[in-house]
Amino acid sequence: MHHIISIKDFGREDIDSLLDKAEEIRNKGIYKRTLEGKLAAMLFFEPSTRTRMSFTSALNRLGGVAITVDSVEGSSISKGETLSDTIRVVSSYADVIILRHPKEGAARMASEFSSVPVINAGDGAGQHPSQTLLDLYTIRENMPLDGIDVGLLGDLRYGRTAHSLACALTNYDAVLHTIAPPGLEMPESLMNDMRKKGLEIIEHDNLESAVKELDVLYATRIQRERFPDSASFSSIANSYRITPEILEDVRDNLILMHPLPRAGEIDPAVDNLPYAKYFRQAENGIPVRMAMLEETIL
Amino acid sequence: MSRKPEEGLMISPIRDGTVIDHIPPGEAFHVLRILGITGTTAECLSVATNVESKLSGCKDIVKISNRELKKEEVDRIALIAPKATINIIRNFRVADKLSVHIPKRLEGVIKCPNPGCISNSDEPIPSKFMVENGTLRCHYCDNVITRDIVNYII
Numbered sequence: 001m002h003h004i005i006s007i008k009d010f011g012r013e014d015i016d017s018l019l020d021k022a023e024e025i026r027n028k029g030i031y032k033r034t035l036e037g038k039l040a041a042m043l044f045f046e047p048s049t050r051t052r053m054s055f056t057s058a059l060n061r062l063g064g065v066a067i068t069v070d071s072v073e074g075s076s077i078s079k080g081e082t083l084s085d086t087i088r089v090v091s092s093y094a095d096v097i098i099l100r101h102p103k104e105g106a107a108r109m110a111s112e113f114s115s116v117p118v119i120n121a122g123d124g125a126g127q128h129p130s131q132t133l134l135d136l137y138t139i140r141e142n143m144p145l146d147g148i149d150v151g152l153l154g155d156l157r158y159g160r161t162a163h164s165l166a167c168a169l170t171n172y173d174a175v176l177h178t179i180a181p182p183g184l185e186m187p188e189s190l191m192n193d194m195r196k197k198g199l200e201i202i203e204h205d206n207l208e209s210a211v212k213e214l215d216v217l218y219a220t221r222i223q224r225e226r227f228p229d230s231a232s233f234s235s236i237a238n239s240y241r242i243t244p245e246i247l248e249d250v251r252d253n254l255i256l257m258h259p260l261p262r263a264g265e266i267d268p269a270v271d272n273l274p275y276a277k278y279f280r281q282a283e284n285g286i287p288v289r290m291a292m293l294e295e296t297i298l
Numbered sequence: 299m300s301r302k303p304e305e306g307l308m309i310s311p312i313r314d315g316t317v318i319d320h321i322p323p324g325e326a327f328h329v330l331r332i333l334g335i336t337g338t339t340a341e342c343l344s345v346a347t348n349v350e351s352k353l354s355g356c357k358d359i360v361k362i363s364n365r366e367l368k369k370e371e372v373d374r375i376a377l378i379a380p381k382a383t384i385n386i387i388r389n390f391r392v393a394d395k396l397s398v399h400i401p402k403r404l405e406g407v408i409k410c411p412n413p414g415c416i417s418n419s420d421e422p423i424p425s426k427f428m429v430e431n432g433t434l435r436c437h438y439c440d441n442v443i444t445r446d447i448v449n450y451i452i
Binding site for chain 1: 412414415416417419420421422423436437438439440441442444
């Protein structure tokens with residue numbers, strides 16, 4: 001049984017083969033109903049808009065059907081049922097479980113109790129592999145994953161999408177550049193882990209100079225609640241804002257990515273520049289999640 | 299004038315059981331906690347701390363009567379007492395000698411320090427850690443413990 005829990009479980013060949021599959025699905029244009037008659041249990045214990053919708057969309061396009069609970073309130077979970085019991089029961093109702101849960105490691109545990117494959121759709125501050133796979137897919141659509149300079153910008157201390165992407169890049173010959181406000185730098189232990197795996201990491205304290213060295217700039221949200229007051233948040237947020245001026249003299253092939261939703265990190269004036277790929281990135285969630293569903297269910 | 303006490307006078311020999319020797323000074327009680335031996339369990343114990351040692355200067359010793367520790371139990375203490383030696387005693391004689399080896403996985407020994415980890419909820423799962431170069435990585439949330447491991451003993 002093939003679960004998808006963490007990008008750390010993926011080697012280079014696994015990533016490449018899944019991205020190839022996603023590309024094949026997209027190139028066909030007309031989707032085969034390969035999952036006709038298959039049921040996916042959507043267990044979302046946390047709010048989600050785009051992940052939930054894009055998994056549902058991917059499933060429906062392949063002919064599968066989603067079964068779901070509307071909300072945790074009124075369900076057996078609000079009566080104190082453990083997640084492990086919920087998973088045991090629900091896995092007898094469906095062919096795959098797509099799980100989002102506030103606790104880190106919830107999907108890993110679920111995979112140990114489930115009789116059907118589990119796909120992790122985000123577990124608290126932990127892993128969100130479908131996001132990382134669609135990020136890699138978006139980069140690969142524009143350039144090879146080897147021999148590139150990838151910059152991560154924003155909250156690199158807590159930002160799970162940035163951590164997962166960095167981990168995935170250890171499989172490739174990429175150079176990682178980090179650009180984070182003071183106090184929100186990438187945890188030292190994580191950087192050490194990645195350096196041990198051979199990833200070169202260059203830390204920058206200035207976006208304007210760093211951006212000129214990049215092929216990919218991956219921005220993440222800087223959250224207001226990480227700062228003691230709104231004045232210090234505003235001053236930091238402004239100095240890490242991507243504007244058309246910042247993007248003067250960058251490499252021609254630069255692509256600008258963001259997991260969305262954005263909160264002022266990218267000036268809307270950038271949206272029409274050729275570098276902006278973040279909406280395409282969101283769209284890429286569909287073929288990538290279709291590939292994940294086929295991979296786990298079939 | 300004070301006389302230097304000899305080891306044999308401080309803890310009497312046991313007929314049957316286990317002697318854990320060469321525990322780093324001050325770690326004897328942590329070793330007992332890891333082995334699940336608390337004040338409420340039935341074992342008859344002798345504990346000596348800060349005993350003079352020719353090899354290391356100072357050490358702790360634990361003697362547990364009428365219980366022979368198993369290899370997997372012994373290995374659990376490796377993280378805090380990597381040089382410990384274990385003597386299985388039968389009828390006052392050393393019947394077997396074991397040394398500790400750091401296990402690859404630890405189950406139900408260490409509590410994950412991450413309050414957001416699923417292993418800290420009501421789920422029916424033991425904590426699980428992978429041992430990697432003296433650090434511990436949570437099987438569920440990937441949180442890494444690099445120091446003060448004794449603080450997280452369950």
